[in-house]
Amino acid sequence: MNFALILFVLVVVTGVAWVADKLVFLPKRRRAAEAAVAEFDRQQARIGERFADENAAQTRARLRDDKLRQPWWLEYSASFFPVILVVFVVRSFVVEPFKIPSGSMVPTLLVGDFILVNKFEYGIRLPITNTKITQGRQPSRGDVVVFRYPKDESVDYIKRVIGLPGDVVEYQDKKLTVNGKPVPETPLPDYLDEERLGYAKQFVQDISGHKNAILNNPAVPPFIVGAEDFPYRDNCTYNARGVICKVPPGNYFMMGDNRDNSADSRYWGFVPDGNIVGRAFFIWMNFSDLRRVGSFK
Incomplete structure (x- = not known):
C-alpha cells in the first residue's frame, strides 16, 4: 500500500x-x-x-x-x-516515521524501534514520484539511510552507506576495505543476540570518521550464498572469500550492521540515488524499552 x-x-x-x-x-x-x-x-x-x-x-x-x-x-x-x-x-518534505521490522541493523537499531528520517538533507523530493527538486548533500559513508528496495520499490529498507559512486568495496574474509583502505575495527564485548539466542562478536568500525557498532559471527563462512542478478552485477566479483564491487555512478553500496543477518548490497546489488528516501537520525519510541529513545550513530 x-x-x-x-x-x-x-x-x-x-x-x-x-x-x-x-x-x-x-x-x-x-x-x-x-x-x-x-x-x-x-x-x-x-x-x-x-x-x-x-x-x-x-x-x-x-x-x-x-x-x-x-x-x-x-x-x-x-x-x-x-x-x-x-x-x-511534514511527512513528504521534513521528517517521516518508520518502524524497524528486522534485526539487520542490530546493534544500532533493534526490532520495534520507531525512527525518524530526515527528508530534506539529501535534497527535497516530490512525494509519490520521488523526483529530486533540490540538490542537498550526497549521502556519506556511515550514514544510516532509508531507501526503496530496488527489487520491490513498494518496500522500504534501512541500511548503512558503505560505498559511494566510484568506490571499490571489498568484503573479504569478513573484513571491510574501501578503496584499498581497511576499515578499522575495535573489539567490544560479545553481544547477546536475543533474536538468535546466541552471542556474536561485536566491533566498533570507523568508516570515514563515522563510528558505529557492528556484529560478526566467526562461525558463518565469508562467501556470499544466494547472490541475485541485478543491474551492474558485472561490477562485482564473488569468490570464496566474499565479494568485491565497484560502485557504479549514481548508486550506493549498502550493508547492515548485523553483518551475518542482513540481506543487503552483497546479495541484491546497488541502490540508485533515485531510491533514496532520507537519513535516519532519531529513535522516537520503542514500546519494549523506553531507554532506546534518542539519537544514534
Whole structure:
C-alpha cells in the first residue's frame, strides 16, 4: 500500500471540499443565516412588543448557528484539510516515521524501534514520484539511510552507506576495505543476540570518521550464498572469500550492521540515488524499552 499516494489523494479531496466550502457553500450558508434572522425580526415586529420573544438575542444566535453549520459530509472533509495538509507536508518534505521490522541493523537499531528520517538533507523530493527538486548533500559513508528496495520499490529498507559512486568495496574474509583502505575495527564485548539466542562478536568500525557498532559471527563462512542478478552485477566479483564491487555512478553500496543477518548490497546489488528516501537520525519510541529513545550513530 502506497501511503504517500493515499495521503496525497486525501489532501486533494479534502482540499477541493475546503475551497468549495469557502467559495460556494459558506457564502450560501451566510445568506441563509441572514435571511433567517431577518425573517425572525419581521415576525417580531408584526406581533408587537407585548408578545415579542424575551430571548430574541439568543434565538437570533441559534438561528444563525443552525444555518451556518456545515453538513456532515463537508465537516468530515473540509474540516480535516488543514490537518491532513500539515501531515502531508511534514511527512513528504521534513521528517517521516518508520518502524524497524528486522534485526539487520542490530546493534544500532533493534526490532520495534520507531525512527525518524530526515527528508530534506539529501535534497527535497516530490512525494509519490520521488523526483529530486533540490540538490542537498550526497549521502556519506556511515550514514544510516532509508531507501526503496530496488527489487520491490513498494518496500522500504534501512541500511548503512558503505560505498559511494566510484568506490571499490571489498568484503573479504569478513573484513571491510574501501578503496584499498581497511576499515578499522575495535573489539567490544560479545553481544547477546536475543533474536538468535546466541552471542556474536561485536566491533566498533570507523568508516570515514563515522563510528558505529557492528556484529560478526566467526562461525558463518565469508562467501556470499544466494547472490541475485541485478543491474551492474558485472561490477562485482564473488569468490570464496566474499565479494568485491565497484560502485557504479549514481548508486550506493549498502550493508547492515548485523553483518551475518542482513540481506543487503552483497546479495541484491546497488541502490540508485533515485531510491533514496532520507537519513535516519532519531529513535522516537520503542514500546519494549523506553531507554532506546534518542539519537544514534
